Amino acid sequence: MKALVTGAAGFIGSTLSERLIADGGDVVGLDCFTDYYARAVKERNLSGLAGHPRFRFVESTIRDADLSALLRDRTHIFHLAAQAGVRKSWGRDFAVYTVNNIEATQLLLEAACGASSLERLVYASSSSVYGDDVAIPMREDALPQPVSPYGVTKLAAEQLCHLYYTNYRVPTVSLRYFTVYGPRQRPDMGFHKFLRATIRAEPIRLYGDGEQTRDFTYVHDAVNATVAAAVRGVPGRVYNIGGGSRVSVNHVVEMIARVAGRQPVVEVDPAQPGDMRHTYADTSLARAELGFQPQVSLEEGLSAEFQWLAGVL
Numbered sequence: 001m002k003a004l005v006t007g008a009a010g011f012i013g014s015t016l017s018e019r020l021i022a023d024g025g026d027v028v029g030l031d032c033f034t035d036y037y038a039r040a041v042k043e044r045n046l047s048g049l050a051g052h053p054r055f056r057f058v059e060s061t062i063r064d065a066d067l068s069a070l071l072r073d074r075t076h077i078f079h080l081a082a083q084a085g086v087r088k089s090w091g092r093d094f095a096v097y098t099v100n101n102i103e104a105t106q107l108l109l110e111a112a113c114g115a116s117s118l119e120r121l122v123y124a125s126s127s128s129v130y131g132d133d134v135a136i137p138m139r140e141d142a143l144p145q146p147v148s149p150y151g152v153t154k155l156a157a158e159q160l161c162h163l164y165y166t167n168y169r170v171p172t173v174s175l176r177y178f179t180v181y182g183p184r185q186r187p188d189m190g191f192h193k194f195l196r197a198t199i200r201a202e203p204i205r206l207y208g209d210g211e212q213t214r215d216f217t218y219v220h221d222a223v224n225a226t227v228a229a230a231v232r233g234v235p236g237r238v239y240n241i242g243g244g245s246r247v248s249v250n251h252v253v254e255m256i257a258r259v260a261g262r263q264p265v266v267e268v269d270p271a272q273p274g275d276m277r278h279t280y281a282d283t284s285l286a287r288a289e290l291g292f293q294p295q296v297s298l299e300e301g302l303s304a305e306f307q308w309l310a311g312v313l
Contacts, residue, residue, distance in 0.1 A: 001025040001230070002117075004074045006062060006108065007081035009033065009042035011184045012124065012177075016078060016223050017049055023227070026054045028070055032061040034100065036084060037187050044312070045184050062104040067111035076230050077121040079108055082154070085188060086128060086274045089150035101153035102160070109164040109172075120171050120230045121161070125238070127178040127215070127279045129155040137282035140176070140238045148274030158238065165236040173233035175226060178242035178281045182219035182301055183308035190249070191216075191302065194256055195309050198264045208271035210250035215280045217243035218296035218304075228290040239290060242281025245298035252302075259303045 003020050007013040008029025020027050029049070033039045049055045058065065062081060071077070083089075083100035105123070112121055128151035129144040146152045161172035185192045197204045225241045233239065247255075257263045286292035296304075 001076055002074050003076040003078060004028045004030060004070055005078045005080065006030045007079075008057065009046050010080060011045070011186050012180055012219060012222060013078075013080040014045035014049070015184060015219050016080070016226055017055065019223050019227060021049065021052055021054055027056070028074070029055065029057045030060060030062070030065060030070065031057070031081065032059065034083065036088075041187065062107055067108065068114065071111055071115040071118070073117060074115060075117055075119045077108070077112060077118065078124075078226065078230070079105065079121060080124040082124070084150075084186060086148040086150045087272055089148055089153070090273065094149050097149060097153045102156045105157035105160050109160055109170055112170045113164070113168045118171065120173055120233060120235070122226055122229045122233065123158065123161045123172060123174045124226075125158045125174045125176045126151065126154045127176050127240075127242070127281065128276065129158065129176060130276070130279070132277050136278060137280045138240065139282045140240055140285060147276060150274070162236060169235075171235035173229045173235060174238045175229055175241050176238060176281070177222055178215040178217050178240065178279055180217045180219050180222045182305050184219070185305060191252070191305055192309065194252070194264065195260070195302075195306050196313065198256055198260045198262065199310055199313060203265040203267045204253065206249060206253075206266055206268050207275060210253070210268070211248050212275070213246050213248050213278045213280065215242040215244070215246045216298050216301070217241060217245075217294070218301035221294045221296055224295075225286060225290060225292045228292060232290050234289060237289075239286040239292075240281040240283050241286060241292065242283050243294045243296070243298070244283070245294075246280045247298060255299050255302050256306075259299065259306045
């Protein structure tokens with residue numbers, strides 16, 4: 001496999017790149033180091049790939065990259081680059097999301113039209129596309145109605161993937177990730193913040209009553225699904241990727257106490273606009289067509305993230 005990984009310096013992108021290299025692949029990693037969180041964190045994510053003869057890193061935005069040259073011999077594209085974050089996507093920052101999530105995806109898809117060697121383009125979508133008015137567990141054929149600007153941009157990019165498949169036969173496969181966590185998780189994400197606060201004996205800040213639930217997916221399970229989608233995914237199709245670990249945030253705090261060996265101090269803030277109340281993936285399609293089978297339980301994954309974070313703080 002000769003892969004282009006966009007967002008290669010990120011949490012999932014760097015983990016995926018390492019997996020592809022371990023499997024014998026040749027990887028070009030593309031990342032522009034957006035300022036959403038510290039560059040040093042992303043550089044640390046790439047440290048295990050630095051100098052590897054089958055990994056080449058290109059620092060650039062998708063807009064400024066020479067995509068035709070990058071795609072000339074690539075058999076697979078993994079499009080993970082995006083502006084992350086539900087709460088930051090409101091107001092004036094929305095323009096950043098449209099540029100990085102929608103316009104960049106369109107540019108990449110346009111370039112992919114001319115990539116004769118391309119076998120799959122795997123797009124990293126999000127459970128945020130569903131919104132709150134969808135039956136639980138969430139199925140891919142439900143009507144998506146996002147409740148955040150971030151979710152709107154992820155859905156728009158997903159739709160672009162579908163129309164480039166329909167009209168130009170670009171072999172796109174979209175994966176709706178459900179709350180991915182584990183080592184290298186972004187510093188703005190819940191588990192990272194909760195574990196960091198617990199390690200430092202600082203209070204955990206919860207939004208709302210803590211009874212909101214999420215389907216949490218360990219990063220290596222998400223990566224396994226992503227690699228499988230590149231080989232077995234049906235072009236034009238969308239798959240839910242969830243870990244089957246749907247629990248309340250309050251239950252997560254209880255698990256953190258066991259993993260850390262200390263009781264976290266909790267402070268409660270009001271619920272935030274755009275935060276979904278519940279997520280839970282119906283993964284029957286991914287199981288049937290991708291052979292997707294989550295391997296890591298939530299408490300095992302939390303323990304792994306805790307050990308990693310304790311080592312880097």
